[in-house]
Amino acid sequence: MITLNQAIDIILSEIQLSTKTEKIPLWNSLGRVLAEDIISDMNMPPFDKTAVDGYACRMIDASKALEVIEIISAGSVPKKAIGMGQCSKIMTGAMIPKGADCVLMVEDTVEVAKDRIRFNGDKPKSNICILGEDIKTGDQAIPKGTTISNQHIAIMAALGCSQPVVTKKPSVAVLVTGDELVEPEVMPQGGQIRNSNGHQLVTQVINANAEPNYFGIIKDTEEDTYKALSEALSKNDIVILTGGVSMGDYDYVPTVMQKLGIQILFDSIAIQPGKPTKFGVKNGKLVFGLPGNPVSSYMQFEILVKPAIQKIMGAKSSTEFIARLPMSTNFSRKKVERQGLIPVAITNDKKVIPVEFHGSAHIFALAKADGYIMIPLGVAEIKEGELVDVRPL
Amino acid sequence: MITLNQAIDIILSEIQLSTKTEKIPLWNSLGRVLAEDIISDMNMPPFDKTAVDGYACRMIDASKALEVIEIISAGSVPKKAIGMGQCSKIMTGAMIPKGADCVLMVEDTVEVAKDRIRFNGDKPKSNICILGEDIKTGDQAIPKGTTISNQHIAIMAALGCSQPVVTKKPSVAVLVTGDELVEPEVMPQGGQIRNSNGHQLVTQVINANAEPNYFGIIKDTEEDTYKALSEALSKNDIVILTGGVSMGDYDYVPTVMQKLGIQILFDSIAIQPGKPTKFGVKNGKLVFGLPGNPVSSYMQFEILVKPAIQKIMGAKSSTEFIARLPMSTNFSRKKVERQGLIPVAITNDKKVIPVEFHGSAHIFALAKADGYIMIPLGVAEIKEGELVDVRPL
Numbered sequence: 093m094i095t096l097n098q099a100i101d102i103i104l105s106e107i108q109l110s111t112k113t114e115k116i117p118l119w120n121s122l123g124r125v126l127a128e129d130i131i132s133d134m135n136m137p138p139f140d141k142t143a144v145d146g147y148a149c150r151m152i153d154a155s156k157a158l159e160v161i162e163i164i165s166a167g168s169v170p171k172k173a174i175g176m177g178q179c180s181k182i183m184t185g186a187m188i189p190k191g192a193d194c195v196l197m198v199e200d201t202v203e204v205a206k207d208r209i210r211f212n213g214d215k216p217k218s219n220i221c222i223l224g225e226d227i228k229t230g231d232q233a234i235p236k237g238t239t240i241s242n243q244h245i246a247i248m249a250a251l252g253c254s255q256p257v258v259t260k261k262p263s264v265a266v267l268v269t270g271d272e273l274v275e276p277e278v279m280p281q282g283g284q285i286r287n288s289n290g291h292q293l294v295t296q297v298i299n300a301n302a303e304p305n306y307f308g309i310i311k312d313t314e315e316d317t318y319k320a321l322s323e324a325l326s327k328n329d330i331v332i333l334t335g336g337v338s339m340g341d342y343d344y345v346p347t348v349m350q351k352l353g354i355q356i357l358f359d360s361i362a363i364q365p366g367k368p369t370k371f372g373v374k375n376g377k378l379v380f381g382l383p384g385n386p387v388s389s390y391m392q393f394e395i396l397v398k399p400a401i402q403k404i405m406g407a408k409s410s411t412e413f414i415a416r417l418p419m420s421t422n423f424s425r426k427k428v429e430r431q432g433l434i435p436v437a438i439t440n441d442k443k444v445i446p447v448e449f450h451g452s453a454h455i456f457a458l459a460k461a462d463g464y465i466m467i468p469l470g471v472a473e474i475k476e477g478e479l480v481d482v483r484p485l
Numbered sequence: 486m487i488t489l490n491q492a493i494d495i496i497l498s499e500i501q502l503s504t505k506t507e508k509i510p511l512w513n514s515l516g517r518v519l520a521e522d523i524i525s526d527m528n529m530p531p532f533d534k535t536a537v538d539g540y541a542c543r544m545i546d547a548s549k550a551l552e553v554i555e556i557i558s559a560g561s562v563p564k565k566a567i568g569m570g571q572c573s574k575i576m577t578g579a580m581i582p583k584g585a586d587c588v589l590m591v592e593d594t595v596e597v598a599k600d601r602i603r604f605n606g607d608k609p610k611s612n613i614c615i616l617g618e619d620i621k622t623g624d625q626a627i628p629k630g631t632t633i634s635n636q637h638i639a640i641m642a643a644l645g646c647s648q649p650v651v652t653k654k655p656s657v658a659v660l661v662t663g664d665e666l667v668e669p670e671v672m673p674q675g676g677q678i679r680n681s682n683g684h685q686l687v688t689q690v691i692n693a694n695a696e697p698n699y700f701g702i703i704k705d706t707e708e709d710t711y712k713a714l715s716e717a718l719s720k721n722d723i724v725i726l727t728g729g730v731s732m733g734d735y736d737y738v739p740t741v742m743q744k745l746g747i748q749i750l751f752d753s754i755a756i757q758p759g760k761p762t763k764f765g766v767k768n769g770k771l772v773f774g775l776p777g778n779p780v781s782s783y784m785q786f787e788i789l790v791k792p793a794i795q796k797i798m799g800a801k802s803s804t805e806f807i808a809r810l811p812m813s814t815n816f817s818r819k820k821v822e823r824q825g826l827i828p829v830a831i832t833n834d835k836k837v838i839p840v841e842f843h844g845s846a847h848i849f850a851l852a853k854a855d856g857y858i859m860i861p862l863g864v865a866e867i868k869e870g871e872l873v874d875v876r877p878l
Contacts, residue, residue, distance in 0.1 A: 118669070119697075122688055136849075138673055145736075165705070167665030169675040183736075184777065185665050187676040226847050234852060242692055243851040243878055246685035246779040250678070250848060254669040272560030272578050276511070276647040280531055282562040283580040285643070292639035294512055299635055304512075312558070343538070343576075384577065386639040413855065413877050415808045416835065442809065454619050455643060456529075458636040459627060462806065484806050485636055 093362045095469065096395065096431050099371070102357050103396055107403045108376045112260040118248055121240045123301040124258035125405040130234040130244075132251050135224035140188040144219045147201060147209055148192035149179035154216040160207040164189060179209065188220055195219040227251075237408035261303045262404045264397075265324035266293045269336035269345065270384055271312040288455060289334050289386040296393045302330070302401045312336065317344040322352055325377055329404060332397060335384030345381045346370060354379050362469060364430040366392045386455045391433050391464070394485075415463070415482045420445045423467075423474040431469050435461035436482060444480055461485050486755045488862065489788065489824050492764070495750050496789055500796045501769045505653040511641055514633045516694040517651035518798040523627040523637075525644050528617035533581040537612045540594060540602055541585035542572035547609040553600040557582060572602065581613055588612040620644075630801035654696040655797045657790075658717035659686045662729035662738065663777055664705040681848060682727050682779040689786045693794045695723075705729065710737040715745055718770055722797060725790060728777030738774045739763065747772050755862060757823040759785045779848045784826050784857070787878075808856070808875045813838045816860075816867040824862050828854035829875060837873055854878050 094102070113127040142148065149158055158179040162172045170189035174180060179196070180189050188195070200213025227233055233247050240248075240256065248256055268290035276286050287309055297304035305328055310320045317336065324331045336345040349356055354372035361369050365388040370381035380397055382389040402409075420443035425432060435447045435457050444465065449457040463482040467474060474480060487495070506520040535541065542551055546569065555565045555573040563582035567573060572589070573582050581588070593606025620626055626640050633641075633649065641649055661683035669679050680702055690697035698721055703713045710729065717724045729738035742749055747765035754762050758781040763774030773790055775782040795802075813836035818825060828840045828850050837858065842850040856875040860867060867873060 118684055119687055119691065122692060134673065136678075138678060139676065141676075165665075166663055167676050185663065185678070221843070225843055226849050233849060241878075242685065242689050243783070243848075243854065245688045246681035246783065246848040247852055249669045249684040250681040250779075252669050252672065252679060270559055270578060272558075276642045276645050279645065280527065283532065283534075283560050285529075285531060285578070286645060288639035288643040291511055291642040292635065295515055295638045296635050298512065299515060386643075390636070390639065413806065413808060413831075414835075415806060416810065438806075442807075450614070450618055455636075455639040456619050456626065459640055461636065485634075 093360050093367075094358050096361055096363050099358055099361045099363075099369075099396060100399060103371060103378070103400050104403055106357070106373050106376075106378065107400060109404070109406055113257050114260055115255045115257050118245060118254050118256060121245075121248075121256050121258060122242065124240050124256075124261075125402075125407045126234060126236045126238045126240060126256060127259045127406065128257045129232050129236050130248055130251060130253055130256070132227045132229055132231045132233050134251070135228050136226040136250060137221045137223060140223050141221050142182050142184060142186055142188060142195040142219060143221050144195055144197045145184050146182060146195045146197045146219065147179040148182045148189055148195050149174055150176065150192060151194040151216055151218075153177055153179075154194065154196060154211050157204050157208050157210045160209060162189070193218070193220070235408075237406050239402075239407050239410060259405045261301060262329035262401055263303045263305050263327070264297045264330040264332060264401070265305045265307055265328040266290055266297065267307045267320055267324055267331065267333045268309045269312055269317060269333060270309065273309050275309065289384065289389045292386055292390060293332055293334065293382075293393060296390070296398070297401075300398045300401045301405070312344065314344045314348060317348045318351060321348055321379075325352065325354075325374060325379065328377070330378045330380070330397070330400065332380045332382060332393070334382045334389045336381070349379060349381065362430045364427075364432050366395075366433075367430060369396065371396070387458060390458060395433075413484060416479050417442055417444050417482055418477050418479055419443065419474050420476065422476050424472055425467070426472070428470050428472050432467040434465050434467060435485070436463055436465050438462045438482065444482055458485065486753050486760075487751050489754055489756050492751055492754045492756075492762075492789060493792060496764060496771070496793050497796055499750070499766050499769075499771065500793060502797070502799055506650050507653055508648045508650050511638060511647050511649060514638075514641075514649050514651060515635065517633050517649075517654075518795075518800045519627060519629045519631045519633060519649060520652045520799065521650045522625050522629050523641060523644060523646055523649070525620045525622055525624045525626050527644070528621050529619040529643060530614045530616060533616050534614050535575050535577060535579055535581060535588045535612060536614050537588055537590045538577050539575060539588045539590045539612065540572040541575045541582055541588050542567055543569070543585060544587040544609055544611075546570055546572075547587065547589060547604050550597050550601050550603045553602060555582065586611070586613070628801075630799050632795075632800050632803060652798045654694060655722035655794055656696045656698050656720070657690045657723040657725060657794070658698045658700055658721040659683055659690065660700045660713050660717055660724065660726045661702045662705055662710060662726060663702065666702050668702065682777065682782045685779055685783060686725055686727065686775075686786060689783070689791070690794075693791045694798070695794045705737065707737045707741060710741045711744060714741055714772075718745065718747075718767060718772065721770070723771045723773070723790070723793065725773045725775060725786070727775045727782045729774070742772060742774065755823045757825050759826075760823060762789070764789070780851060783851060788826075806877060809872050810835055810837050810875055811870050811872055812836065812867050813869065815869050817865055818860065819865070821863050821865050825860040827858050827860060828878070829856055829858050831855045831875065837875055851878065
């Protein structure tokens with residue numbers, strides 16, 4: 093059995109970077125990956141501009157009563173240069189007139205006569221944003237491979253990029269196996285339960301900014317599994333199957349993967365939950381055989397499939413937002429031959445508490461979890477007060 | 486000037502909870518807020534079921550060679566009860582036959598003759614998920630007020646909720662003022678710059694799962710501001726204006742808010758950036774006057790407007806995912822009369838480093854930030870090694 097890190101390395105080394113790109117409207121670009129650097133087409137600010145409302149003048153004159161020679165609104169170009177004893181009234185964001193080297197804040201001035209003001213503040217400050225101090229023409233503002241988040245929108249708008257070029261979303265087929273399954277609309281009878289992880293995987297794909305392609309519940313026969321997997325493979329970049337990967341008589345997924353010429357690169361991982369996870373490739377396409385238990389398929393998607401989607405989209409890895417917090421209780425487990433993924437909640441006083449968890453079919457446990465922690469191979473215990481890294485769910 | 490916490494309290498106390506709800510498809514429900522409890526319509530598991538592939542038998546017989554009397558696939562109902570010395574082959578997820586109290590894992594068995602197997606594992610385990618152990622009919626699975634995330638999808642699917650009832654998205658108008666502004670498609674001339682925070686606010690609204698309604702750049706006249714704000718107010722639950730809130734001659738926002746009968750509840754906050762932020766109400770609708778600087782408007786949206794949107798949607802507050810990490814360097818500031826919001830990056834070795842920041846027009850600083858920290862009123866310094874709470878951006 094390979095370790096989780098080995099599994100991730102195998103998956104990522106198989107990925108051919110997407111070269112397909114598209115232009116999309118700025119408002120639709122959250123979560124997408126930039127396919128081109130965003131280069132500044134201008135200096136920002138494009139001129140020396142005032143950071144405040146006030147009076148532009150020479151700092152050397154700040155102690156004098158000053159004549160107001162012009163009113164400069166934002167967006168206009170000053171007509172007059174500032175001479176000795178002069179100032180221009182100026183609005184936030186407006187261009188600094190020639191001759192001025194500071195702006196006296198309007199709050200710190202008094203009108204002493206018509207068109208004459210005097211500074212009554214503490215000490216005059218510059219209050220000028222210098223041409224190009226934020227970015228210069230030709231500078232790289234955002235590198236390609238960046239996953240676009242809210243912080244990037246203002247920058248792209250400011251630099252004229254209203255239609256960013258991003259990589260295309262990979263299409264991800266979701267196939268569910270299991271003759272015990274019915275869709276949510278149906279009331280289960282006899283030995284049936286409802287299909288939960290198929291829908292969970294669809295929204296996980298949506299959340300990962302890829303394109304889901306739901307194939308529904310596939311009958312547990314070799315023929316049906318072959319047909320569905322073959323079609324899914326021909327039309328998608330990634331295929332996820334859930335269920336049918338264990339040791340049961342009707343677990344056709346491994347056989348069918350082989351018959352379709354999919355090269356199986358691993359068929360189990362030393363991880364709990366998720367041990368029977370399988371991974372194969374064919375013509376650059378990725379096939380994941382995830383366990384049928386919804387907690388397993390949830391976690392394996394987050395840990396294995398999501399990084400694959402991100403790499404296909406050309407995303408550079410970003411900072412993982414991990415909370416390092418103390419355990420509120422002792423935690424122990426009996427078997428240590430697999431790395432463990434433990435759903436946890438964060439208490440109000442910022443401690444970590446494992447959620448009650450009946451095993452990998454226990455989807456209700458995840459709803460109470462704020463994140464999960466990893467417990468390494470060979471480790472049986474985490475002690476109360478020990479700091480653990482909580483990854484968000 | 487009021488504090489940030491006072492400002493938040495004022496805003497939240499003005500909110501009338503939305504009673505408008507709608508049914509939406511499960512796949513579209515991420516980020517939406519449940520308007521009804523999700524109640525289980527069945528026991529989960531709905532029957533005693535096997536967690537593994539193997540042989541269902543009486544644990545007392547586990548040391549004997551056992552006769553295989555039936556093959557039970559997932560989804561079917563067992564036809565035969567297990568007697569002494571008997572077992573049924575059973576697939577993961579299938580119903581446990583009468584008489585059996587454990588399942589021997591297939592990996593731990595050998596076939597000793599046709600239809601006869603023997604356990605050769607260490608010690609037999611139950612491997613049975615008991616009827617109703619995860620949830621019982623009529624139990625609350627997810628309370629109303631929950632913001633739907635990936636973890637809830639499997640639960641809703643499992644319980645037959647393919648069309649959850651959620652609260653309607655509030656509509657949020659975005660109005661931008663500033664005669665210096667042109668839209669991103671235009672190359673700025675003279676004293677112009679491009680409108681960046683209007684677009685940033687639109688995507689912030691999208692990210693907050695509300696409905697943006699972009700009104701574009703409003704001319705800096707009292708008449709235009711009045712007309713646009715009046716229309717926005719009549720058609721939206723929340724109106725955000727940016728710019729026009731300072732001390733400039735053309736800052737008509739406060740005047741127009743008053744003329745429209747909007748009750749102004751505060752007009753500045755002891756926060757940096759974002760001091761001139763204004764807030765008013767009319768007929769249960771909320772009006773935010775945010776500063777025109779994009780960093781200010783970004784932060785004020787996250788801190789003030791987003792919680793308001795969440796409360797309107799009926800969202801119960803959820804655990805904030807905060808990373809508590811040490812500062813990599815000393816940080817100091819000169820003025821302490823406002824609470825400070827400092828954009829920071831997280832280094833590879835999990836330390837916190839403030840990003841270079843020229844002031845509230847410096848949108849490029851935010852792109853390098855992983856989160857932000859707060860520095861309290863009256864505090865001038867944070868020392869290297871001190872633990873700080875980093876909130877994600």
